[in-house]
Amino acid sequence: MLTFKALSHKPFGARRPHRLALATLPPRAFAFLHTFGLTVWIALVEGSGWSLILPGLLLLLWPAIAYLHAAQAQDSKQAEFKNLLFDSLLFGVWCSVLDFYVLATLSIALACFMNNMVVAGPRRMLVSMALFAGGALGWSALTGFEIRPYVSTGLDIYQGAGAVAYFLAIAYVMYGQNRQLGRSMREIKFQNRVFHALLELGGVANSASNIHMLLDDSLKHLHADFPEYGFAVFLQERNRPEVTRYAAVAGLQLGAEDERRLGGLLAKLHDRQESVVKLREKSVGEQLYATSMAGRLSQYEGWLIVRAPKLDGRLERMLTLFVDQLAAATENKLLHLALKKTAERDGLTGLYNRGFFESALQLSVQGKGQTPSLDFAVLMVDVDGLKVVNDRYGHVAGDQLITTVAERLQVHCRASDILARYGGDEFVVLFPSADLTAANRLASLIRTHIEGQRCSITTADGKRLTLELRLSLGGASSTEVPAQEVLTLADERMYDDKTRRRKQRALS
Numbered sequence: 001m002l003t004f005k006a007l008s009h010k011p012f013g014a015r016r017p018h019r020l021a022l023a024t025l026p027p028r029a030f031a032f033l034h035t036f037g038l039t040v041w042i043a044l045v046e047g048s049g050w051s052l053i054l055p056g057l058l059l060l061l062w063p064a065i066a067y068l069h070a071a072q073a074q075d076s077k078q079a080e081f082k083n084l085l086f087d088s089l090l091f092g093v094w095c096s097v098l099d100f101y102v103l104a105t106l107s108i109a110l111a112c113f114m115n116n117m118v119v120a121g122p123r124r125m126l127v128s129m130a131l132f133a134g135g136a137l138g139w140s141a142l143t144g145f146e147i148r149p150y151v152s153t154g155l156d157i158y159q160g161a162g163a164v165a166y167f168l169a170i171a172y173v174m175y176g177q178n179r180q181l182g183r184s185m186r187e188i189k190f191q192n193r194v195f196h197a198l199l200e201l202g203g204v205a206n207s208a209s210n211i212h213m214l215l216d217d218s219l220k221h222l223h224a225d226f227p228e229y230g231f232a233v234f235l236q237e238r239n240r241p242e243v244t245r246y247a248a249v250a251g252l253q254l255g256a257e258d259e260r261r262l263g264g265l266l267a268k269l270h271d272r273q274e275s276v277v278k279l280r281e282k283s284v285g286e287q288l289y290a291t292s293m294a295g296r297l298s299q300y301e302g303w304l305i306v307r308a309p310k311l312d313g314r315l316e317r318m319l320t321l322f323v324d325q326l327a328a329a330t331e332n333k334l335l336h337l338a339l340k341k342t343a344e345r346d347g348l349t350g351l352y353n354r355g356f357f358e359s360a361l362q363l364s365v366q367g368k369g370q371t372p373s374l375d376f377a378v379l380m381v382d383v384d385g386l387k388v389v390n391d392r393y394g395h396v397a398g399d400q401l402i403t404t405v406a407e408r409l410q411v412h413c414r415a416s417d418i419l420a421r422y423g424g425d426e427f428v429v430l431f432p433s434a435d436l437t438a439a440n441r442l443a444s445l446i447r448t449h450i451e452g453q454r455c456s457i458t459t460a461d462g463k464r465l466t467l468e469l470r471l472s473l474g475g476a477s478s479t480e481v482p483a484q485e486v487l488t489l490a491d492e493r494m495y496d497d498k499t500r501r502r503k504q505r506a507l508s
């Protein structure tokens with residue numbers, strides 16, 4: 001309904017016709033004006049006077065009619081194709097009217113056939129030939145066939161010069177069209193590169209596991225797609241813009257000192273309103289332009305820097321798109337990492353939580369099922385006496401005991417060990433791809449470096465006091481029992497250890 005209204009209320013002549021109709025208007029006007037001149041010349045030479053000149057005036061009207069026809073048509077390109085065919089018919093008739101003056105007939109026919117061939121191909125040219133011949137022969141059949149191949153040398157010169165001017169004009173039109181085409185092709189190629197780069201940025205955002213990787217890989221892809229530009233990205237803390245939290249560079253020669261100074265320069269630009277700011281950074285060289293992420297990140301202020309010879313509208317549009325994409329990807333990644341941390345980590349100690357440990361244990365159990373030689377081990381650790389600490393000194397003190405044990409355990413774990421808080425005062429370590437030796441090694445380190453060590457805590461009433469750390473341990477591995485029973489065995493051994501230690505304490 002809306003479309004219908006828009007079309008039906010368009011004012012007369014308001015629509016811009018297809019560029020073909022615009023391009024053909026001047027050469028057509030010239031050709032018909034020239035043919036009218038030819039007609040007048042022949043009328044004067046032959047003495048036929050107004051009987052030839054008056055109908056010839058119609059030739060002057062046709063270019064305007066053709067233009068209006070194309071401008072008013074729904075499909076102005078198709079209308080112009082029809083105009084070109086009608087040119088052939090009209091000129092065929094007029095060559096018959098002029099008794100087939102040879103130079104005119106040849107040059108006009110050639111122009112008609114060529115025009116149709118250029119814009120619509122050989123089939124349309126054949127139709128044009130048929131119309132030209134039909135017009136010429138039909139008119140001759142109606143009015144009598146007369147032939148006058150030559151009029152005068154002066155008219156030959158006039159016609160020859162007109163034909164040369166016309167063909168040059170057509171060549172110029174085609175040159176203009178080719179240039180336009182070249183520009184369009186370049187623009188399309190550029191847009192394809194932008195589109196491709198945006199797609200790649202989306203892919204990087206999915207695969208990157210942290211912000212450094214996200215920014216590094218994004219810039220590497222941008223630079224690979226646009227090697228003519230250099231890129232850098234800076235994320236600065238929102239409340240302390242002088243602190244650059246993340247920076248990545250691709251295709252730019254930035255030393256550590258340059259990065260520091262660029263960071264300082266950006267920190268001063270926070271209030272600038274321009275979408276792209278030109279940076280006068282002499283030591284880095286070339287022109288650097290900074291595009292702000294303008295509040296699209298919740299914790300940071302972000303900048304995309306580009307090294308380019310000059311800033312034009314196309315580059316500015318491209319930077320805006322990249323900045324949007326980078327900002328969205330970074331914010332999503334930050335959110336995703338925060339959620340992942342909340343889902344995987346224990347709030348008090350920052351260690352992995354029980355859920356994460358159980359998933360990791362499950363993977364190890366499955367791995368052992370698929371590859372029997374792939375063993376794993378588990379070490380359970382339980383803090384002795386937490387309840388007493390809670391009861392005597394308060395839960396805050398108990399929390400401090402738990403976090404101290406967590407920190408100290410972490411010191412002795414390797415990067416491949418999965419240390420988790422399993423429950424209140426229980427910790428567990430999974431050693432993927434290891435046997436009991438790994439659990440025994442850590443148990444021995446705990447006995448040597450943690451057990452019996454002092455730990456300083458603050459009580460609920462603000463007093464500092466020192467406690468002695470005591471831990472019960474139980475290790476087991478998949479070399480001893482079926483994979484599903486390893487955790488239970490470690491737990492049993494931990495309780496055995498606890499009982500033994502209690503008895504020892506009771507005796508001492």
Ligand SMILES: Nc1nc2c(ncn2[C@@H]2O[C@H](COP(=O)(O)OP(=O)(O)OP(=O)(O)O)[C@@H](O)[C@H]2O)c(=O)[nH]1
Pocket residue numbers: 348382383384385386387388390394395396397398399402423424425
């Ligand atoms: N402060 C604090 N206490 C906790 C937390 N989670 C569990 N607890 C407490 O830890 C204590 C665990 O009790 P028990 O299993 O008897 O631990 P224990 O006193 O160390 O005794 P044994 O393990 O048998 O030596 C309970 O008092 C829980 O309320 C926590 O996050 N913070």
